[in-house]
Amino acid sequence: MNIFDILGPIMVGPSSSHTAGAVKIGNISLKLLQEKPVRADIILHGSFATTGSGHGTDRALIAGLLGMQPDDMRIPDSFQLAKREGLEFTFTNKTLKNAHPNTAVLSLTGETGHTIEVQAASIGGGRVEIHKLDGVDAFFSAEKPTLIIYNLDRRGSVSDVASVLSLNHINIANMHLYRAKKGGFAVMVIEMDQEISQYAVQLLEGLDGIQKVVYLNME
Amino acid sequence: MAFEALQEIVFACEQTKKAFWQVIMEDDMTEREVSRDGSMAQMKYTWDAMLQSASGYDRSLKSKSGLVGGDGAKMEDYYKEKGSESLCGEYVDRVIAGALQMGESNACMKRIVAAPTAGACGVLPAVLVPYYTTRGCGEGKILEALYTAAGIGQIIATRASISGAAGGCQAEIGSASAMAAGALVHLQGGNAQQIIQAAGMALKNLLGLVCDPVAGLVEVPCVKRNVIGAVNALSSADMAMAGITSRIPPDQVIDAMREIGERMDPAFRETAQGGLAGTAAGMEIAGRILSRFI
Ligand code: SF4
Numbered sequence: 001m002n003i004f005d006i007l008g009p010i011m012v013g014p015s016s017s018h019t020a021g022a023v024k025i026g027n028i029s030l031k032l033l034q035e036k037p038v039r040a041d042i043i044l045h046g047s048f049a050t051t052g053s054g055h056g057t058d059r060a061l062i063a064g065l066l067g068m069q070p071d072d073m074r075i076p077d078s079f080q081l082a083k084r085e086g087l088e089f090t091f092t093n094k095t096l097k098n099a100h101p102n103t104a105v106l107s108l109t110g111e112t113g114h115t116i117e118v119q120a121a122s123i124g125g126g127r128v129e130i131h132k133l134d135g136v137d138a139f140f141s142a143e144k145p146t147l148i149i150y151n152l153d154r155r156g157s158v159s160d161v162a163s164v165l166s167l168n169h170i171n172i173a174n175m176h177l178y179r180a181k182k183g184g185f186a187v188m189v190i191e192m193d194q195e196i197s198q199y200a201v202q203l204l205e206g207l208d209g210i211q212k213v214v215y216l217n218m219e
Numbered sequence: 220m221a222f223e224a225l226q227e228i229v230f231a232c233e234q235t236k237k238a239f240w241q242v243i244m245e246d247d248m249t250e251r252e253v254s255r256d257g258s259m260a261q262m263k264y265t266w267d268a269m270l271q272s273a274s275g276y277d278r279s280l281k282s283k284s285g286l287v288g289g290d291g292a293k294m295e296d297y298y299k300e301k302g303s304e305s306l307c308g309e310y311v312d313r314v315i316a317g318a319l320q321m322g323e324s325n326a327c328m329k330r331i332v333a334a335p336t337a338g339a340c341g342v343l344p345a346v347l348v349p350y351y352t353t354r355g356c357g358e359g360k361i362l363e364a365l366y367t368a369a370g371i372g373q374i375i376a377t378r379a380s381i382s383g384a385a386g387g388c389q390a391e392i393g394s395a396s397a398m399a400a401g402a403l404v405h406l407q408g409g410n411a412q413q414i415i416q417a418a419g420m421a422l423k424n425l426l427g428l429v430c431d432p433v434a435g436l437v438e439v440p441c442v443k444r445n446v447i448g449a450v451n452a453l454s455s456a457d458m459a460m461a462g463i464t465s466r467i468p469p470d471q472v473i474d475a476m477r478e479i480g481e482r483m484d485p486a487f488r489e490t491a492q493g494g495l496a497g498t499a500a501g502m503e504i505a506g507r508i509l510s511r512f513i
Binding site (some may be wrong): 001002003004005006007010011012013014015016017018019020038046047051052054055056061071075076101102124125126176178192 | 220223232247250251261262265268284298324326327328329330331332333335336338340343365366369370372373375377380381382383384385398410432434435437438439450461487488489490491492508
């Protein structure tokens, strides 16, 4: 946590966890979907469910899905803007097992039909964590450039990916492999110390057994 | 951050003969890989944003719920009329007005600087802005005070929490108050040990404070809690400048805050189910507001 996480964010009120953090969750989910969303079905859990509407958590999540930043003065009007942008959405309150108190699950469909399900938590001071992707555990904050690689769960994938990164002189800060309970696929989450080129992403996409590569750089 | 305890920062200050704020700034330069100018520029940007939100207060604004708005204006009119006749005196009254105004701006979905959170965004500017405008202190000194505050906040975030949902209001207003107390000691010329003593005393005085926002909105009691955070920072800073220390070392005060937060019933951690939110009046307000939102 750097000093501008403490003296910051500069944001539209009223709540760093329930408003600014929610915008960020929407934003990261938008990047994970990799295209313009046309439908969002959102579950709110815990304090997000009980106090979310009063904090504008719902409007903030939608604002994030529309690409707004936490200091955007249009956040309070995001529902109207969503209508204009052709984004349909629903909200449901639900208690999830073992979830952080400020958790949202976003099921998104993009304009070309891509889908993704993101479970994320706002952990205070506007900082967020992704906890699950498409039902698979996957922990990351998106504070560093992050690669999310969906791959068939087979031997060699991890070392193939690592060698592409090292050939491109990328320092890996953190690397985790999360296995789906069924389906034989896994999600690799790699946090890096520096940005990565589009070329390197393409190389990764071309590797055997790789289904999808998402490169997140929230800077 | 390279430090896990306030006392470690004080050791670093003593060893390197540097001020508390310098140690924190250099840590920021290392952590974010920025130059001194880069770090300073970001801090100045943050301070400018605080000043802008302070001067952008709109005395006619009410929050959507209608619960808050206008109290900061009342307080401002009061100190202008009473001057030194009021109980606290004009300077402290300015601090009170500033805290109310920033808290109200936040509730009205205006742009603010979370410090460390949005609910507690009024505490730091409430003590810093009047110091800056009425005591002839330069901007450079204020930026140093902000580094001091940030360093204290970082340690609290590392050892405990700065989230009301996790640790109750002690983690938000309490942390902000500790940060502001340390900042004030720096402005008054205190040393690193005095800075952490002020932070420790400020936090100690707010231990156990629950997070019980009526209807779950960052309005009641949040806006007025910014006042106690700010005024408590003033008194803690003055105590530290007088040579008074916390009998419990400041880092252990932070650890106590974590323990209290962990053992605090969820009803008192931002869920709006207990405390003031659970009173008859609080529930009645919540019912009224919820029916309007749906
Ligand atoms: S009562 Fe809760 S929401 Fe209000 S300022 Fe305190 S911690 Fe924040």
